[in-house]
Amino acid sequence: MRLILGSKSPRRRELLAGIDIPFKTVLIKADESYPSELQAGEIPIFISQMKARAYTKPLAEDEVLITADTIVWLDGQMLGKPKDDADARRMLRLLSGKTHQVYTAVTFRVSPSSFYKKKDKELHSFVCQSDVTFRQLTDDEISYYVRTYRPLDKAGAYGIQEWIGYIGVTGIQGSYFNVMGFPIQRVYSYLKSIE
Amino acid sequence: MRLILGSKSPRRRELLAGIDIPFKTVLIKADESYPSELQAGEIPIFISQMKARAYTKPLAEDEVLITADTIVWLDGQMLGKPKDDADARRMLRLLSGKTHQVYTAVTFRVSPSSFYKKKDKELHSFVCQSDVTFRQLTDDEISYYVRTYRPLDKAGAYGIQEWIGYIGVTGIQGSYFNVMGFPIQRVYSYLKSIE
Numbered sequence: 223m224r225l226i227l228g229s230k231s232p233r234r235r236e237l238l239a240g241i242d243i244p245f246k247t248v249l250i251k252a253d254e255s256y257p258s259e260l261q262a263g264e265i266p267i268f269i270s271q272m273k274a275r276a277y278t279k280p281l282a283e284d285e286v287l288i289t290a291d292t293i294v295w296l297d298g299q300m301l302g303k304p305k306d307d308a309d310a311r312r313m314l315r316l317l318s319g320k321t322h323q324v325y326t327a328v329t330f331r332v333s334p335s336s337f338y339k340k341k342d343k344e345l346h347s348f349v350c351q352s353d354v355t356f357r358q359l360t361d362d363e364i365s366y367y368v369r370t371y372r373p374l375d376k377a378g379a380y381g382i383q384e385w386i387g388y389i390g391v392t393g394i395q396g397s398y399f400n401v402m403g404f405p406i407q408r409v410y411s412y413l414k415s416i417e
Numbered sequence: 418m419r420l421i422l423g424s425k426s427p428r429r430r431e432l433l434a435g436i437d438i439p440f441k442t443v444l445i446k447a448d449e450s451y452p453s454e455l456q457a458g459e460i461p462i463f464i465s466q467m468k469a470r471a472y473t474k475p476l477a478e479d480e481v482l483i484t485a486d487t488i489v490w491l492d493g494q495m496l497g498k499p500k501d502d503a504d505a506r507r508m509l510r511l512l513s514g515k516t517h518q519v520y521t522a523v524t525f526r527v528s529p530s531s532f533y534k535k536k537d538k539e540l541h542s543f544v545c546q547s548d549v550t551f552r553q554l555t556d557d558e559i560s561y562y563v564r565t566y567r568p569l570d571k572a573g574a575y576g577i578q579e580w581i582g583y584i585g586v587t588g589i590q591g592s593y594f595n596v597m598g599f600p601i602q603r604v605y606s607y608l609k610s611i612e
Contacts, residue, residue, distance in 0.1 A: 240583045242565075357602075370437075388435045388594065388601040398593035399583065406583040407552075 223338065223417060224282070228273055228289040233383070237404040238288070243413065250289065252276035254302075263349035265300060266291035266327035271345055274331040281333035286413070289329045292403045294378030296322040301378040310368045310379035314386070317378060319358040324378075324401045326350050328409055330416075338416040346412070350405035352396030354382070359390050418533065418612060419477070423468055423484040428578070432599040433483070438608065445484065447471035449497075458544040460495060461486035461522035466540055469526040476528035481608070484524045487598045489573030491517040496573040505563045505574035509581070512573060514553040519573075519596045521545050523604055525611075533611040541607070545600035547591030549577070554585050 225245035227238055238245055252273040256265055273289035281287060294301040296316055304310035327349040332338050340346060367386040373379045380386050382394075382401045399406045420440035422433055433440055447468040451460055468484035476482060489496040491511060499505035522544040527533050535541060562581040568574045575581045577589075577596045594601045 237583065240580055242580055385435055385437055388432065389605040391592075391602060393591060394593060395590060396588060397586075398589060407586055410584040411552075 223413070224285045225413075226277075226281075226285055226287045228277055228287055231290075231403055233381075233402045234290060234404040237399055237402065237406045238409070241406060241410050245288075248277065250276050254291075261298075262295050262323065263325040263327065263351060266293050266325050267329075267347050267349050270327040270329040271347060274329040274345060277331070281331065281336070283333060283336050284338075285333065285336075286338055286416075287331040288409070289331070290326060290404055292324060292326040292377050294322055294324055296320065296378075303377055304374055304379045306374070307368050307372075310373055311364050313379040314359060314364045314367070315361075317356050317359075317380070318364070318390075319356065321353050321355040322378070324352045324354055326400045326403055326405055328405065328412075330412065340416055348408060348412070350397060350400045350408060352394055352398070352400045354391060354401055355393045356390045357392045359386075363389065418608070419480045420608075421472075421476075421480055421482045423472055423482055426598055428576075428597045429485060429599040432594055432597065432601045433604070436601060436605050440483075443472065445471050449486075456493075457490050457518065458520040458522065458546060461488050461520050462524075462542050462544050465522040465524040466542060469524040469540060472526070476526065476531070478528060478531055479533075480528065480531075481533055481611075482526040483604070484526070485521060485599055487519065487521040487572050489517055489519055491515065491573075498572055499569055499574045501569070502563050502567075505568055506559050508574040509554060509559045509562070510556075512551050512554075512575070513559070513585075514551065516548050516550040517573070519547045519549055521595045521598055521600055523600065523607075525607065535611055543603060543607070545592060545595045545603060547589055547593070547595045549586060549596055550588045551585045552587050554581075558584065 227245050227247045228250040230249050250273050256268045269291040270289045301313050329347040371384050397405050422440050422442045423445040425444050445468050451463045464486040465484045496508050524542040566579050592600050
């Protein structure tokens with residue numbers, strides 16, 4: 223089985239590397255807009271499938287393409303990547319003192335003639351939910367984090383494995399790796415199941 | 418405030434570095450035996466205090482020494498560091514398919530004339546609990562992990578941030594960082610409270 227990770231996220235790369243199966247990474251440019259009626263976990267499923275379809279090179283019979291998408295969901299509203307520093311501070315003020323959901327969806331794509339096709343489908347997706355609780359953050363803490371760590375590439379304007387995660391997160395229910403953007407245990411289980 | 422981390426664990430060092438407060442590390446050799454009547458979280462509290470007391474250099478008024486200890490607790494029994502590979506495999510077979518507790522205790526020690534003394538005590542400790550669930554692990558997975566990662570320096574014979582954590586842990590309740598051996602959010606909060 224030859225794995226292709228369709229993501230340049232260093233966190234996803236590091237987690238996939240941790241399961242000791244070789245892979246290569248490719249950069250996939252996909253439109254990340256989605257139908258407005260989608261809710262919560264449906265959104266990253268849709269976007270991860272868009273990313274999988276946006277890979278235009280034909281897949282070989284022994285190749286499996288993996289794409290993923292992560293969103294932050296707070297009180298029925300999606301927080302994506304912040305537009306700028308002010309938007310990042312706004313998002314962190316929303317998250318402060320509350321529990322929110324992180325959904326990461328993973329899509330596996332194989333070729334129509336793949337050895338690894340399951341139930342005759344070229345795409346297989348799942349979504350994983352974790353609940354993350356921030357204590358009340360001060361304006362100083364929020365400003366310091368945004369200025370120092372520039373979380374503009376991160377859904378919800380934070381990285382759990384950065385300063386703000388260390389000082390502000392009081393609890394997680396579910397998978398920590400899911401919050402990092404890649405529910406690696408479920409990825410491994412799925413790959414074993416099609417091997 | 419000058420912090421001294423009394424631990425050479427790379428994981429504790431990395432987590433403490435993440436809160437952006439400078440510190441130095443020292444190696445403390447302490448006896449890790451404990452009274453047999455101690456249970457669960459009482460054990461790492463006792464051992465982290467032994468470590469703090471085993472630091473013999475006098476502390477300056479602006480110094481805070483931090484020590485920590487982590488244990489794995491399964492069905493009323495403590496799992497410490499494995500003696501050898503066979504003992505590591507035995508521990509992982511015990512943990513397989515079950516939920517266990519990880520307790521990390523942190524002790525802060527200051528000098529009798531410290532600026533940071535709270536309630537007139539030279540030692541302050543807390544303990545933090547997380548529940549970790551492993552799916553059923555196969556003998557092949559256990560053997561591969563022990564052979565490849567040699568977890569002989571780890572309580573319960575596993576590192577959550579290693580292969581076995583990636584492929585085998587289905588859920589954590591509580592702090593992931595606590596399972597890594599250092600509940601960094603609570604360390605930060607305590608340091609802020611005495612500053």
